[in-house]
Amino acid sequence: MGHNYLHGNNSPQINAFLAATAWELKKMMVKLKEKLKNIFFRFIQNQKILNSYKCESRVKN
Secondary structure, three states: OOOOOOOOOHHHHHHHHHHHHHHHHHHHHHHHHHHHHHHHHHHHHHHHHHHHHHHHHHOOO
């Protein structure tokens, strides 16, 4: 990782804070991606179940 050359005496602290924030955001995005994927696949699975039920009820009638 490259160093952020910020102006002033607090440059190393700001750089560490920005790096830690980026790391945490990356971890949160991975978790969010997994949750959204699970929601999407559950929705698709429920649609398949509903469609198969509708097809079976049409055949019986």
